Amino acid sequence: MRRTLRYVFSVLLVIATAGFYFTNRIMFIKKKADEEIVRRDEEAGFLNSNDFEKLPKREVSITSPFGYHLKSILVEPWETNRYVIFCHGVTENKMSSVKYMNLFLKRGFNAVIYDQRRHGESGGRTTSYGFYEKFDLKAIVDWLKSEKGKHLLVGIHGESMGAATLLQYAGMLEDGADFYIADCPYSDFAEQLAYRVKEEVKLPPRLIMPIAHLFLKLRDHYPLKDVSPVSAVENIEHPVLFIHSQKDDYILHHMTEELFDRKKGPKKLFLAQNGVHARSLGENREEYEQVLDEFLEEFGLKESGS
Numbered sequence: 001m002r003r004t005l006r007y008v009f010s011v012l013l014v015i016a017t018a019g020f021y022f023t024n025r026i027m028f029i030k031k032k033a034d035e036e037i038v039r040r041d042e043e044a045g046f047l048n049s050n051d052f053e054k055l056p057k058r059e060v061s062i063t064s065p066f067g068y069h070l071k072s073i074l075v076e077p078w079e080t081n082r083y084v085i086f087c088h089g090v091t092e093n094k095m096s097s098v099k100y101m102n103l104f105l106k107r108g109f110n111a112v113i114y115d116q117r118r119h120g121e122s123g124g125r126t127t128s129y130g131f132y133e134k135f136d137l138k139a140i141v142d143w144l145k146s147e148k149g150k151h152l153l154v155g156i157h158g159e160s161m162g163a164a165t166l167l168q169y170a171g172m173l174e175d176g177a178d179f180y181i182a183d184c185p186y187s188d189f190a191e192q193l194a195y196r197v198k199e200e201v202k203l204p205p206r207l208i209m210p211i212a213h214l215f216l217k218l219r220d221h222y223p224l225k226d227v228s229p230v231s232a233v234e235n236i237e238h239p240v241l242f243i244h245s246q247k248d249d250y251i252l253h254h255m256t257e258e259l260f261d262r263k264k265g266p267k268k269l270f271l272a273q274n275g276v277h278a279r280s281l282g283e284n285r286e287e288y289e290q291v292l293d294e295f296l297e298e299f300g301l302k303e304s305g306s
Contacts, residue, residue, distance in 0.1 A: 015211060018208070018211050019211045019212070019214060019215035020215065022197075022208060022211065022212050022215070023212060023215040023216050023219055023220070026127070026129075026193070026212070026216065027126040027127060027128075027216075027219065027220055028126065028127070029090060029091060029127055030091065031091045031092075031093075031118075031119060032091045032092060032093075034093055034095070034120060037092060037093055037095055037096050038095055041095065041096060041098065041099065044282065046098065046099035046282065047095065047098050047099065052098060055075050055077055055105075056075070056076050056077050057073050057074060057075040057076065058073070058074050059071070059072070059073055059074075060072045060073070060074050060143075062114070062139055062140055062143045063139065064117065064122075064123070064124065064135070064136045064139055065135050065136070065138075065139055066117075066124065066132065066135070066136075067123075068117065068122065068123025068124050069122060069123050070114050070115065070116075070117070070122045070123075070136055070139065070140065071094070071114065071115045071120060071121035071122050072094070072112055072113065072114035072115075072140065073094060073112070073113050073114070074110075074111075074112055074147075075101065075105070075110060075111040075112070075113070076110045077105060077110065078105075078108055078109070078110055080108060080109070080110060080303075081148070081149070081151060081152045081153060082108060082109045082110065082152070082153045082303065083109060083110045083111065083112065083144060083148070083152055083153070083154050083155070084101070084104045084109045084110075084111050084112075084154070084155040084156065084157055085111075085112045085114075085137070085140055085141065085144065085154065085155070085156045085157070085177070086100055086101055086111065086112065086113045086114075086156075086157050086158070086162070087114075087116065087133075087137060087156065087157070087158035087159070087161075087162030087163070087165050087166055088113075088115075088116060088119070088158075088159060088161075088162050089158075089159045089160030089161045089162050089163075089278060090119075090127060090129070090160060090161040091119075092119065092159075093115050093119050093120030093121075094113040094114050094115045094120055095113075095120075096159075097113040097157075097159075097162075098113065099281060099282075100157050100159070100183075100281065101113055103281075103288075103289065103292060104155070104157070107292075107293075107296070107302075107303065108303040109155070112140060112144060114140055116133050116136065116161075116162065116165070117132060117133055117136055124136075126220050127161075128220060128222060128227070129161055129164065129165075129189045129227050130161065130164045130165040130167075130168045130189070130227050130229070131168075131222045131226060131227045132222075133161070133165040133168075134165055134166075134168040134169040134172060134173055135173070137156070137165055137166060137169040138169055138173050138174065138176070141154065141156075141169075141176050141177065153178050153301070154176070154177045154178055155177055155178060155179045155180065155181065155301070156169075156170075156177045156179075156180050156181070157180075157181040157183070158180075158181070158182055158183065158185070159183045159184060159278050160183070160184050160185065160186075160251065160277070160278050161186075163181075163182035163183050163184060163185035164182075164185040164186050164189070164227075164229045166180055166182060167180070167182055167185060167229035167232055167233055167236070167240075167259065168227070168228075168229055168232050170232070170235075170236045170238070170240075171229070171231075171232025171233050171234070171235040171236050172232045172235070175235070175236055175237050175238055177238060178238055178239075178301065179238055179239045179240070179241070179295075179296075179299065179301055180236070180238065180239070180240045180241070181240070181241045181243065181292075181295075182229075182240060182241070182242050182243065182256070182259070183243040183244070183278070183280060183281075184243065184244050184245065184248055184251055184256065184277060184278055184280065185229055185242075185244075185251070185255065185256060185259065186229070186251050186255050187228075187229055187230040187255035187256070187258045187259050188227075188228045188229070188230050188231075188255075189224060189227035189228065190209065190213075190224040190225065190227070190228075191255075192251060192255070193205075193209070193212065193224070194208075194209055195252070196250075197209070212224065229259060230255075230258055230259055230262055233259050233262050233263045234262050234263065234264050236263060236264075236265075237264075237265055238265075238266070239265075239266035239267060239268070239295070239298075239299040239301070240263055240266075240267050240268075241267075241268045241269075241270065241291070241292070241295045242256050242259055242260045242263075242267065242268070242269045242270070243256070243269075243270045243271075243272065243280050243288070243291070244256035244257075244270075244271055244272070244280065245271075245272045245273075245274065245275040245276060245277070245279060245280045245283070245284075246271050246272065246273060247273075247274065247275060247276055248275075248276055248277045248278075249276060249277070250276070250277035251277060253271060256269070256271075257269070257271075266298075266299055268291070268294070268295050268298065270287070270288070270291040272284040272287065272288070273287075
């Protein structure tokens with residue numbers, strides 16, 4: 001009897017240790033240092049800090065429905081009702097959105113860039129890959145409409161986790177923007193997590209995933225099945241531009257193709273030939289801009305006269 005109890009206790013201890021280890025890696029994923037992001041993007045030519053500093057802008061602190069603050073920057077070089085909100089990827093911060101923001105400033109839009117929860121200067125204890133982040137995005141959209149009036153043309157652009165966040169916001173909460181651009185999203189976080197476990201940890205996902213499911217539910221209070229852009233995307237009525245690099249080996253491009261296939265109504269797909277994860281713009285800039293212009297033109301989102 002004692003031997004059996006010791007065995008059961010040992011098994012439970014192994015499960016608990018594994019559960020805490022893997023969920024710590026998920027919930028508290030190591031972030032890039034803020035200065036590292038700025039230096040990297042400056043060296044890559046994505047960010048000119050002097051030009052950014054000269055832009056008409058103001059810092060804003062928007063309250064999340066969960067009580068913490070979302071540090072944001074409202075950038076307004078134009079007198080217009082056209083705005084794009086930018087959602088950065090995991091481990092990044094709002095400054096990594098500047099390269100995308102500049103595309104839209106050039107096309108007559110104003111912008112909001114912000115730090116997602118637990119990133120940059122924003123609060124929030126954990127990273128949840130879109131589950132809690134989609135409610136924060138709703139707070140950003142609501143604030144913008146309250147601040148600038150309801151008669152706005154609003155777009156949302158997201159990269160990686162930010163793209164998955166905007167799809168979950170639009171499909172699970174409200175289709176509250178006029179258009180969306182989802183650059184290299186995952187279609188289902190559980191599937192993405194299983195793939196990363198296999199690639200990085202070199203363990204069979206079938207052993208790890210049930211533990212991850214259980215401990216994420218216990219520790220961060222959401223089921224993995226509810227972090228699923230593919231379950232939400234068919235509810236989005238407004239136009240979506242899906243972008244992914246064919247050489248992306250971190251989030252595989254078939255996920256974006258699956259999302260595109262499931263989306264009903266207005267949509268467009270761009271599979272870039274070059275670049276790894278989140279490098280579609282950097283490695284295919286001319287094609288990226290061309291597809292963006294075609295998307296805006298096709299769905300009547302281009303500024304009149306431009």
